[in-house]
Amino acid sequence: MSIQKARPTRRVWLPAFFLGLFGALLAARLVQLQVLQHAAYAAQARNELLGDSTLYARRGAILDRNGGVLVTSVDTWDLYLNTRAWRDAASRETTLQKVSEITRIPRDQVEAALASSPGVEIRIAVDLDYDLGQRLIEADLPGVVLLPNTARIHPEGDLAAAVLGFIGLDNTGLAGIEQYYNDILQGKPGRAVYERDTLGDPIPYGRYVATEPVPGDDLVLTIDRYLQRLAEQMLAEAVKEHGAAGGTILVMDPANGEILANATLPSVRYSTLEQDLASASEARSPFKNITVTDTYEPGSVMKVVTAAAAIDAGVVTPETTYVDNGVVDVEGVLLKNWDDGVYGEQTMTGVLQHSINTGAVFMQQKLGTRLFQSYLEAFGFGQKTGVDLPGEAAGFFRRPEDPGYSPVDVATQSFGQSISVTPIQMMQAIAACINGGNLITPHIVKARILPDGSRIDVQPTVVRRVISEATSDAVRRMMGEVVAQDPDGWGRNPAHYTAGGKSGTANIPVWGTYTDDQQIVSFMGFAPLENPRLLVLVRLDRNRNLLTGTQAAGPIFARFVDEALRYLGVPPEKGTRSSAR
């Protein structure tokens, strides 16, 4: 029996061909999806399955030099509502009612927030109190999403706000110490990755991989909160009393450059931060600390620097005399004294006592342009001090190689005109004049405290020696003579401590000329005289009563020094009722 072989007919091979073709296409598509595009589809699947969130690290605290808390962080919640989670109107109604009750956010406000965004997950509140968030979690309401966050707390209110600065919604520092030390303060945020359900909520016991956040370091400032408060109170009173547009009281330890107080007006205030940000302008910005960002002409305070340079170079001594005629001719330009007075024969100490412009020009001309300006550079003018605050300006003074230079420029620089400085630069220079001659970088952070509790102290940085110790002693005593004369009874001489100082009154240049009705007055002083503990700059901007630096700023200096040194436990040197036993 023979087996009859089926002949391949069209009815057989045609379906077989198409089936084979279909199989081949199917296989090719599978290869494409599972082999060639494996990575892309796997990532897409992961993205749909996995959710992630940032775990904010606790931002470091900021303390004053004695450990008083100026800024700290507390945990808060950001509240979102997921509209897709509500299956019916009743569920929505219950949730919104409960949310409004617990958070004390008016129901209308919650409804408005929901209506304002077409999204599914809508933010209702930022930095909700931790306890309120816990109550919401316990209430287990559908559609309520709470993300952990942190908020900054300022226990001292608006104290030192211009120094401390503030942070943005993303917990990044935007101004002040918060900005300058942002990397140190903010730590390293962690990351949580979890399997999520269709609503995006984490699946219980699903995969959860988290990198733990590393908390930021705490910072200990050189600021003393008591002195800061005292400075702010005195400045506010002085601005009001003299009808000034603003001002500064800056306090430094001249031996090591530590800034003990930094009060400025205008200044950012936490209590009105939103309005301050809304009305910010170039002249009045909450982002600025004007002691480092804004420059001014220091006026006669600069005569101290001129005298220090001239004595150090050996061209004069404190007792060197010259005859003041009330005017000095520089390249055909007549430079007069501030009060148009004529003082006759005067020593260099007398030049500082009477603030004689022609005497300052005398010392500058003895030095010569190059040597005088090399001293200005050595004292740090025209360059940043390196203080650890953001936005520092370098200031400027015109040199012979600069366009538009005139010999009058260098002459006027000797008494503080044609030179722009920041208050912090002026402090640094005068500190070098009285601390033995060392230019020290001013700083505002005293130490870092790491999360493990270990402390790293910041050491003072000596930039260079500018003048000799003997010169520094001489200048310190000359400044002491300025305060000790107290000729007009305006009280620049502290009641209980010996002190030295120099005032400055500078007209504000407007469109290349000076006007008599706009001025900046200042007084830079230190105490005690022999072993200075405090260097204080008091500056008032555009005081309407047009009193001079001695008259307006001097008494503030004296009162501040008396109060501050008593607080620091420095025994009084005079003016006390003491009894010996």
Place this chain on the structure above:
Amino acid sequence: MAAINHPLGGARRPIGLPLPSPRVNWAVAAALAFLLFAALLPVVQNSFVTSRGFDIQASQREQAQLRSQIALLEADVARLTSQSRIERRAQEIGMVPAADPIYVTVQEPGPAPAKLPAEYLPDPAPTPAPQDSWWKSLLSWRPW
């Protein structure tokens, strides 16, 4: 029908067949037990890991809550020790800013610095034992 009451001749009394004694094949049993153990092990492990994971997550939540409460308490302490609060409290209890202080100059030496209690002081350096005189050391050589 007569009853046959005797054993049938020729026919042997049936002898009971020896039943095979129940012998345990230990190798097989061990293999089965091993397989059973191997099958159950992942289940037990999984259950243990899940239970531990639950405990860890609960502990982490508790830790986070405690950390937050510590931060809140620290902030409360900071608020309570702020200058404005201290000033307010001082005014409430009738305190006023100090007037011009009187400084007293004392000609006598100040009090001796306070001494630390003995338990906080470092251990005293051990005193070396007195050395024997040379003739005593000779005695150590004696044989009795």
